[in-house]
Amino acid sequence: MDDDKHAFLTDLLTTPSPSGFEAVGQRVWLDYVRPFADEVWTDEYGNAVAVHEGSEDADVSIAFTGHADEIGYIVRDITEDGFLRIGAIGGADRTVSKGQHVTVHAETPVAGVIGQTAIHLRDYEGEEYDDIDEQFVDVGADGEDEAHDLVEVGDPVTVETRVRPLHGTRLAARGMDNRVGIWAAAEALRSAAGADVDATVYAVSTVQEEVGVQGAKMVGFDLDPDAAIAVDVTHATDNPDIPGKRTGPVELGAGPVVSRGSANHPSLVDLARDAAEDADIDVQLQATGTRTGTDADAFYTARSGIPALNVGIPNRYMHTPVEVVDTEDLDAVGELLGAMAAAAVDAAPFGLDL
Known part of the structure; x- marks a missing residue:
């Protein structure tokens, strides 16, 4: 991954963007795409769209989308002692939350920790994990009034971590x-613009995926592209503690993952696989018999049905503060999307031929 792409990724990863509070992260994304987009715009809830205008004669449009939001917590109450009771934003994992540094995104950011009683003081034999709404943040306040001076009910909270290179890529x-x-x-938009592809290409950064693919529902109706490719992480199942029944074919560093089944339109599966073969890009396959769990589930039922596909990026330890990806997979997915954009006109129309 070159320095500019790595710097952009780092900027995104270090900008907190919990569901419902994505504005700051969306600004980072928009600043990056503006130089190579023909037009950018946002809607009332902060979904962001950038476009490469293709050939008028081609009249084919394809959208490449990801979601800007992340899981987190939200302040739901302040106790008399000055501690913050929290609730979950999205699928926050109660087993990894205690003992973490956090930031409360108040008018002025406030540092805190999610409290965990010391092991010396707990009867830990047979203990169970507390639900998120039973946990609390300690910001150091000495009582309720002092805490109220710092934060308000409804302020979002994110875990404070850093971007850390591991071995290799x-x-x-x-x-x-x-x-x-x-x-x-x-990166798909940048590739399409650089190659001046004939298809009109939309790059989309949606909001509130983690709380029910809400942004994609809005964008799918408003944009109405001929095809929508939702790019999201998928579970890498190659670490030692994956239960046997969950073990699958997805490996970190083995390439983007093309999903098959449910929302994934067969014509777009073919487009992705053919483009990968032509560009000599390794891809993996994944079965999604009921739902993808991504924005693709919203796009394919928008309006009268938008052909959709989920392309996955292998990710270990999803919904924890230590998610792990391989940057070679990221480079490969960028190349794959660019190849799909270049081939979109020849592959269209995308409807089933019955």
Whole structure:
């Protein structure tokens, strides 16, 4: 991965963007895509779109999308002692939250920690994990009034971590889900613009995926592209503690993952696989018999049905503060999306031929 792309990814990963509070992260994304987009715009909830205008004669449009939001917490109450009771934003994992440094994104950011009683003081035999709404943040306040001077109910909270290179091309950070998806959408647009492809290409950074693919529902109706490719993380199942029944074919560093089944339109599966073969890009396959769990689930039922596909990026330890991806997979997914954009006109129309 070259320095500019790596710097962009780092900027995304270090900008907190919990669901419902994505504005700051969306500004980072928009600043990056503006130089090579013909037009950019946002909607009322902060979904962001950048476009490469293709040939008028081609009249084919394809959208590459990721979601800007991340899981987190939200302040739901302040106790008399000055501690903050929290709730979950999205699928926050209660087993990894205690003992973490956090930031409360108040008018002025406030440092805190999610409290964990010392092991010396707990009867830990047979203990169970507390639900998120039973946990609390300690910001150092001496009582309720002092805490109220710092934060308000409804302020979002994110875990404070850093982007840390691991050995080789592996990278660890909070919020890979799904900064890597909006990174890939931006790189797809840059590739399409650089090649001046005939298709009209939209890069989209949606909001509120983690709370029910809400932004994609808005964008799918408003944009109405001929095809929508949702790029999101998917579970790498190659680490030692994956349960046997969950073990699957997805490996870190083995390339982008093309999903088959449910929302994934067969014509777009073919487009992705053919483009990968022509560009000599290794891809993996994944079965999604019921749902993808991504924005593709919203796009394919928008309006009268938008042909959709989920392209996955292998990710270890999803929804924890230490998600791990391989940057070679990121480079490969950017190349794959660019190849799909270049081939879109020849592959269209995308409807089933019955």
